[in-house]
Amino acid sequence: MKPKIVFATGNEGKMREVRMILADLGMEILSMKEANANPQIIEDGKSFGENAEIKAKAVWACTGGIVLADDSGLVIDYLGGEPGIYSARYMGEDTSYEIKNQNLIDRVKDAQGAERAARFVCNIAAVLPDGRVLHTEETMEGLIARQPAGTGGFGYDPILYLPEFGVTSAELTMEQKNRISHRGKALEAMKEELKRLFKGEEE
DSSP states (O other), rough: OOOEEEEEEHHHHHHHHHHHHHHHGOOOOOTTTTOOOOOOOOOOOOSHHHHHHHHHHHHHHOOOOEEEEEEEEEEGGGGOOOBBTTTTTTTTTTHHHHHHHHHHHHHTTTGGGGEEEEEEEEEEEEEETSSSSEEEEEEEEEEEEEEESSSSSSSTTTGETTTTTTGGGGGOHHHHHHSSHHHHHHHHHHHHHHHHHHHHHHH
């Protein structure tokens, strides 16, 4: 019997994306809450990969099996890579994204054209039943929008403008987003890794 997968998040929006993308693995996908895992997690890594692994290992210590965790954020070239790995904590965790997004737009107001280049980065770490760790990392490239747009997604989605689509990340459909987003692509890559591993075990 294939083991369950626990995804280390309490974010329902993220869980919807994860379940949709990993559906064809044929495994039950549980959130931390559903798996009764609530470890204290201190994200003190220096990269998205380190933070994803810290989260995955902390939950895996409670649950065993397969645990996936992601660490993602917005990287803005004009601001030297900010907010980067501090995206969730930028301006304080309790500050609304409406305020955070407007602040970032204000800070890049003098940037023109390619100077507004930014991307979402997502690293996914998987801890396997034997303790091995896998990583996948992908990006979604765009520009910082002049003003927020769209109500889909969450977080910084309304301010990353995608020139090839003519919309922000928050204006994409869920299907479009899963296909081209940093998290969608990183999850797809991780799904292929897991399929390969389990195919090997089944044979």
